[in-house]
Amino acid sequence: MYVRLYIMSRKIMDTRTRILESAWKLLEAGQGQGVRMSDIAKAAGVSRQAVYLHFPNRAELLIATTRYLDEVNKTDERLAQSRGARTGEERLAAYIEAWGNYLPEIYGIAKALLAMKDTDKEAEIAWNNRMQAVRHGCEAAVKALKKDDMLAPGLSVTVATDILWTIMSVRSWEHFTMECGWSKKKYIERLKSMAHRMLVKS
Amino acid sequence: MYVRLYIMSRKIMDTRTRILESAWKLLEAGQGQGVRMSDIAKAAGVSRQAVYLHFPNRAELLIATTRYLDEVNKTDERLAQSRGARTGEERLAAYIEAWGNYLPEIYGIAKALLAMKDTDKEAEIAWNNRMQAVRHGCEAAVKALKKDDMLAPGLSVTVATDILWTIMSVRSWEHFTMECGWSKKKYIERLKSMAHRMLVKS
DNA sequence: CGTCAACTTTACATGATGTAAAGAAAAGGA
DNA sequence: TCCTTTTCTTTACATCATGTAAAGTTGACG
Numbered sequence: 001m002y003v004r005l006y007i008m009s010r011k012i013m014d015t016r017t018r019i020l021e022s023a024w025k026l027l028e029a030g031q032g033q034g035v036r037m038s039d040i041a042k043a044a045g046v047s048r049q050a051v052y053l054h055f056p057n058r059a060e061l062l063i064a065t066t067r068y069l070d071e072v073n074k075t076d077e078r079l080a081q082s083r084g085a086r087t088g089e090e091r092l093a094a095y096i097e098a099w100g101n102y103l104p105e106i107y108g109i110a111k112a113l114l115a116m117k118d119t120d121k122e123a124e125i126a127w128n129n130r131m132q133a134v135r136h137g138c139e140a141a142v143k144a145l146k147k148d149d150m151l152a153p154g155l156s157v158t159v160a161t162d163i164l165w166t167i168m169s170v171r172s173w174e175h176f177t178m179e180c181g182w183s184k185k186k187y188i189e190r191l192k193s194m195a196h197r198m199l200v201k202s
Numbered sequence: 203m204y205v206r207l208y209i210m211s212r213k214i215m216d217t218r219t220r221i222l223e224s225a226w227k228l229l230e231a232g233q234g235q236g237v238r239m240s241d242i243a244k245a246a247g248v249s250r251q252a253v254y255l256h257f258p259n260r261a262e263l264l265i266a267t268t269r270y271l272d273e274v275n276k277t278d279e280r281l282a283q284s285r286g287a288r289t290g291e292e293r294l295a296a297y298i299e300a301w302g303n304y305l306p307e308i309y310g311i312a313k314a315l316l317a318m319k320d321t322d323k324e325a326e327i328a329w330n331n332r333m334q335a336v337r338h339g340c341e342a343a344v345k346a347l348k349k350d351d352m353l354a355p356g357l358s359v360t361v362a363t364d365i366l367w368t369i370m371s372v373r374s375w376e377h378f379t380m381e382c383g384w385s386k387k388k389y390i391e392r393l394k395s396m397a398h399r400m401l402v403k404s
Numbered sequence: 405c406g407t408c409a410a411c412t413t414t415a416c417a418t419g420a421t422g423t424a425a426a427g428a429a430a431a432g433g434a
Numbered sequence: 435t436c437c438t439t440t441t442c443t444t445t446a447c448a449t450c451a452t453g454t455a456a457a458g459t460t461g462a463c464g
Contacts (some may be wrong), residue, residue, distance in 0.1 A: 015410080015411085033320055033321075034321075036450095036451065036452090037451080037453090038451085046411070046412090047411070047412050047413075049411080049412070049413080049414095049454095050410080050411055050412075052452095052453070052454085053410070053411075056453095057452080057453070058451095058452070058453090115317075115320060118235055118317060119235075119236075131381070152399075154395075159392065162378065162382040162384070163392075163396060165377075165381075165382070166369075166374055166377045166378055166381075166382065167368075167369065167374075169374075169377055171371075171373035171374070171376075171377065172368055172369075172371075172373070172374060172377075174373075175367075175368045175371055175373065175374075176364065176368055179333070179367075179368075180364040180367070180368065182364070190361065190365075193356075194365060194400055197354075197399050197400050198396055198399050198400055202404060217442085238419095238420065238421090239420080239421070239422090240420085248442070248443090249442070249443050249444075251422095251423095251442080251443070251444080251445095252441080252442055252443075254421095254422070255441075255442070258422095259421080259422070260420095260421070260422090
């Protein structure tokens with residue numbers, strides 16, 4: 001019985017994973033645009049209906065894909081590294097650096113979720129959850145600054161977090177890189193500088 | 203013949219305007235979400251098909267609505283007032299002020315166009331045109347700063363414009379007001395302060 | 405050999421956009 | 435008054451993606 005269950009779940013995982021992997025790659029390639037359920041199915045080598053055996057709808061497939069990406073990318077670890085910094089300023093810089101390197105990898109799926117957010121309740125909730133996590137990261141960096149007494153005067157922790165959170169948002173990244181043409185390197189460098197000028201006592 | 207043409211175009215304008223007005227109000231009320239062609243038609247008191255007699259498709263109706271809004275709101279005038287400022291810093295502040303008061307009025311239609319942008323070429327082009335106009339406004343403000351020799355060292359006009367343009371973008375406004383809960387007044391006040399800290403020599 | 409789960413295949417419902425075409429109604433011109 | 439043209443209505447239909455439903459196939463396991 002145990003053996004059978006094991007093999008069963010291995011098999012389920014296999015197809016399921018293939019679907020998730022296909023979704024990921026297609027979303028990455030298409031920058032989150034124009035990826036249909038049938039495309040994902042075809043790429044995974046299964047019928048369109050088989051996808052619905054594993055995921056109830058498109059929104060949940062996208063959400064599951066983000067979770068899968070988090071696992072594979074070890075997102076938490078990468079973003080948590082900044083916690084090791086000594087000073088608040090170092091921590092802020094490390095967080096921006098990690099985020100700047102991470103964001104391009106998840107942009108495809110992020111954009112697809114963002115588009116669903118407007119029409120799908122589930123997608124909105126899932127997206128908000130992820131963004132709240134980012135906000136917490138921003139808040140931690142701001143609090144580290146404050147602890148060093150390096151937070152710019154006239155800024156509350158909340159407002160400073162709001163600002164950092166917004167300039168680090170996916171939409172702002174999209175604007176800086178796609179509309180303004182900033183490279184990943186420039187993005188990281190300039191965001192650090194912007195955050196420093198805005199948030200750190202001079 | 204002239205008279206007839208005149209009366210004709212007056213009549214066309216009437217229904218046409220009613221459609222544009224309805225589109226505007228619905229988009230404003232629905233914050234750009236879930237507004238269908240049939241909703242607009244119903245609100246304008248015409249059949250859905252009649253809308254297609256005046257606008258070839260949804261994208262063009264949305265675009266025409268923005269143009270209509272610009273006319274009614276006298277957008278250019280309002281945004282151009284900042285040109286009267288004496289110093290670069292005043293000009294920057296005036297531009298942000300005008301923008302901060304203007305954006306909430308066009309957010310509904312802006313969001314609808316933004317959503318179409320991902321799938322519709324026409325919508326993308328129309329949107330990009332409008333945003334390039336905003337960019338020019340930002341660039342003018344930055345150049346005014348530079349003329350006063352008040353542009354922060356290490357910042358080129360281009361990069362400074364990129365930054366201002368991004369923090370003033372519709373997406374950033376959306377984030378500050380909807381996600382962070384900033385009021386219009388706070389938004390204007392804080393954006394001025396952010397722009398000042400980032401762009402102006404200290 | 406039979407069972408069960410995973411998967412395929414086919415068919416269909418939905419909901420929005422957009423096309424097509426025939427007919428009604430109103431308004432102007434002669 | 436009558437004719438013509440424009441505007442709008444009505445009805446019908448094509449399309450496209452999502453999602454539901456159900457019957458049939460396949461392969462592993464006991």
